[in-house]
Amino acid sequence: MTDARTSGSTAVTAPGSTATSPALLEIEGLTSSYGPVRALDGVSLSAEAGRITAVLGANGAGKTTLLRTVSGLVRCSAGRVTLGGEDITTAPVEAMVGKGMAHVPEGRGVIAELTVDENLRVGSLFRGKVGRDEYDRIYDLFPRIAERRDQPAHVLSGGERQMLVIGRALIAKPRILLLDEPSLGLAPRIVAQIFGLLRHLVDTEGLSVLLVEQNARSALSVADVGVVLNLGRVVVTDSARTLMGDEDLRHAYLGF
Amino acid sequence: MQQFVNVTLTGLTEGMVYAAFALALVLIWRSTRIVNFAQGSMAAATAFIALALIQSGWSYWAALVVALVSGFVLGAVIERVVVRRVEGGPELNAVIVTLGLFVAIQAGIAIVFGSSFQSFPTPFGLQGFQVGDNRIAFTPTSLYVIVAVLITMGLLVALFRFTRVGLAMRASAFGQEVARLLGVRVGRMLTLGWGLAAVVGSLAGLLIAGGEFIYPAYMDSLIVFGFVAAVLGGLDSPIGAVVGGLILGLALSYVSGYVPRGSALVNVSALVILMVVLLVRPGGLFASSTARRA
Numbered sequence: 306m307t308d309a310r311t312s313g314s315t316a317v318t319a320p321g322s323t324a325t326s327p328a329l330l331e332i333e334g335l336t337s338s339y340g341p342v343r344a345l346d347g348v349s350l351s352a353e354a355g356r357i358t359a360v361l362g363a364n365g366a367g368k369t370t371l372l373r374t375v376s377g378l379v380r381c382s383a384g385r386v387t388l389g390g391e392d393i394t395t396a397p398v399e400a401m402v403g404k405g406m407a408h409v410p411e412g413r414g415v416i417a418e419l420t421v422d423e424n425l426r427v428g429s430l431f432r433g434k435v436g437r438d439e440y441d442r443i444y445d446l447f448p449r450i451a452e453r454r455d456q457p458a459h460v461l462s463g464g465e466r467q468m469l470v471i472g473r474a475l476i477a478k479p480r481i482l483l484l485d486e487p488s489l490g491l492a493p494r495i496v497a498q499i500f501g502l503l504r505h506l507v508d509t510e511g512l513s514v515l516l517v518e519q520n521a522r523s524a525l526s527v528a529d530v531g532v533v534l535n536l537g538r539v540v541v542t543d544s545a546r547t548l549m550g551d552e553d554l555r556h557a558y559l560g561f
Numbered sequence: 562m563q564q565f566v567n568v569t570l571t572g573l574t575e576g577m578v579y580a581a582f583a584l585a586l587v588l589i590w591r592s593t594r595i596v597n598f599a600q601g602s603m604a605a606a607t608a609f610i611a612l613a614l615i616q617s618g619w620s621y622w623a624a625l626v627v628a629l630v631s632g633f634v635l636g637a638v639i640e641r642v643v644v645r646r647v648e649g650g651p652e653l654n655a656v657i658v659t660l661g662l663f664v665a666i667q668a669g670i671a672i673v674f675g676s677s678f679q680s681f682p683t684p685f686g687l688q689g690f691q692v693g694d695n696r697i698a699f700t701p702t703s704l705y706v707i708v709a710v711l712i713t714m715g716l717l718v719a720l721f722r723f724t725r726v727g728l729a730m731r732a733s734a735f736g737q738e739v740a741r742l743l744g745v746r747v748g749r750m751l752t753l754g755w756g757l758a759a760v761v762g763s764l765a766g767l768l769i770a771g772g773e774f775i776y777p778a779y780m781d782s783l784i785v786f787g788f789v790a791a792v793l794g795g796l797d798s799p800i801g802a803v804v805g806g807l808i809l810g811l812a813l814s815y816v817s818g819y820v821p822r823g824s825a826l827v828n829v830s831a832l833v834i835l836m837v838v839l840l841v842r843p844g845g846l847f848a849s850s851t852a853r854r855a
Contacts, residue, residue: 376742378738378741378742398741398742399741399744399745399746399747400744401742401744402742402743402744403744407742407743408742409742410738410739410742414736414738414739414742416731416732416735416736416739416740417735418731418735419728419731419732419735423728423731426725426728427728427729427732427739427740427743427745428743430725430728430729430732430743430744430745431743431744431745473743477743477744
C-alpha cells in the first residue's frame with residue numbers, strides 16, 4: 306500500500322526506457338490458449354506504479370484474455386507475472402485482491418440480486434471489518450450510486466453499474482486496478498467522467514491502473530503509457546502521447 | 562366448518578414441511594444450479610441416525626441435534642467430494658450424480674439400519690387440541706412442526722441478510738466469478754451452502770417422521786412434493802419455496818379431504834399442479850428471471 310503511494314509521486318521514468326526498479330506489475334512472456342487457439346503469445350509488458358497503462362487493440366487481440374490470465378481466471382501455459390516483486394503467476398484467483406490487485410471484469414460484473422450497498426460490502430469482505438467512512442468515501446466519489454444504495458443493483462444504468470464496480474474494486478484498497486473495457490456501451494460523457502475520475506485517483510492517491518480498451522482514443526487521452534496488442538502479441542509499447550501522434554499506427558491497429 | 566378448519570390446519574402443517582424441503586432444494590439450486598435429488602435420502606439417513614440414538618436411550622432433542630449436525634457434515638462432504646467434480650459442467654452430469662447418490666444412500670441406509678418399518682417418536686402429543694366441545698385435527702406435534710420450520714427460516718433469513726458469511730454466500734451464488742475476484746472463497750461458500758441446505762432438508766425429514774413409521778424410502782414422496790413446491794415458487798426464490806410449499810400443502814389437503822377417495826389422488830394431484838404451473842408460468846410464481854440480466 307504505502308510503497309505504491311510513495312512511488313506514485315516520485316520520479317517519472319520515460320516510457321520505453323529501462324526503469325531502475327522493477328515496475329509494480331511485470332508481465333513476462335505470458336502465453337495462454339483457449340483449446341487450440343493461442344490467445345496470448347509471449348506477451349511482455351509492465352505497469353508502473355502511479356500510472357495508467359492502457360492495453361489497446363482490436364476485438365480478439367487478446368486484451369481480455371491478458372487480464373484474465375494475470376488474475377488467474379485463465380491459467381497460462383508459459384510466462385511469469387509479478388506484483389511488487391512477488392511472483393503471482395500461480396496464485397489462486399481468490400488471493401489476488403489480498404495481494405493488492407483488483408480486477409474489474411468485462412461486462413461490469415455487478416451482482417444484480419444484491420443491493421448497491423451489498424455489492425460494495427462484498428468488495429470489502431476479505432479485509433474484515435471496514436469503517437463506515439470508507440463506504441462514505443466511495444459514495445462521495447460516485448454520488449449517483451449513493452442515491453440508490455439500498456436498491457437492487459439491477460435497476461442501475463450502464464454508467465452507474467460501471468461506477469459501482471469501480472467503487473467496489475476501490476474499497477479493496479488495491480495497489481493496481483485492472484479494468485476491462487470500462488467504456489463499453491457508455492455515452493461519451495459518462496466515459497469522460499469515469500476516466501477523469503481515474504486520472505484524479507492516480508494523480509492524488511497513487512493508484513495504478515492497467516486499462517484494457519477497444520476505445521483507443523479515449524483510453525490514450527487518459528493513459529500515460531499505451532501497449533498495442535495484435536493477435537496475442539505486443540506490437541508496440543510507447544507513451545500515450547507518442548501513440549496518439551502516430552497516424553500510421555493508429556490507422557493500422559487502433560481504428561481511428 | 563369444522564372439517565374445513567381441520568383440513569386447512571393439516572394442510573398448513575404439511576405445507577410447512579414441504580416448504581422446508583423446497584427451501585433446501587432452492588438453496589442448492591441457486592448456488593450451484595443443481596437439483597439435489599439425493600436430498601430425501603440424505604434426510605432419511607439422518608433420521609435413521611436420530612432413531613438409532615433414541616433407541617439406545619438418548620433424548621429426542623439430543624438425537625435431533627446430532628441428526629442435524631450429521632446432515633450438515635453429509636451435505637458438505639457430498640458437495641466437496643462428489644458434486645464439486647460436476648459443478649459448472651453439463652447439467653445432465655449433475656442430474657445423474659444426484660440421482661446416483663439418491664439410490665446409493667438409500668441402499669446404504671437399508672444395509673446399515675435394515676429396511677423394515679420402524680416407528681419414529683415425537684416429543685409432543687398426537688392428540689388434537691380441544692376447542693370448545695370439539696377436538697380439532699391440530700396437534701401439539703403440528704404446532705411443533707410449524708414453530709420449528711419458522712425458527713429455521715428466521716435463522717436462515719438472519720444469516721443471509723445480516724452476516725458477512727451470508728453476504729459471501731449470496732455473492733458466491735449469484736456471481737461466482739466476480740466473488741472470486743473480490744477474494745471470496747467461493748468453493749468454501751458452496752460447501753457451506755450444501756451443508757446448510759442438508760440441515761434444512763434433514764429437519765424436514767425428522768419433522769415429517771414424527772409419530773410415523775420410517776423406512777429407507779420414506780422420504781421419496783417428500784422429494785416430489787418438495788420439488789413441486791420449489792418449482793411452484795420459481796426454484797430461485799426462497800420466499801417462493803415457502804409460499805409454494807404452503808400452497809401445495811393446502812391444495813393436497815383439500816384434495817384428500819373433499820374429493821371422494823381423494824387420499825389416493827394426492828400424489829397425482831401434486832404432479833398435475835406441477836404440470837399446470839410449468840404450462841402457465843414456466844418460471845414459477847416468484848420467478849426472478851428479470852433480475853438476472855447482469
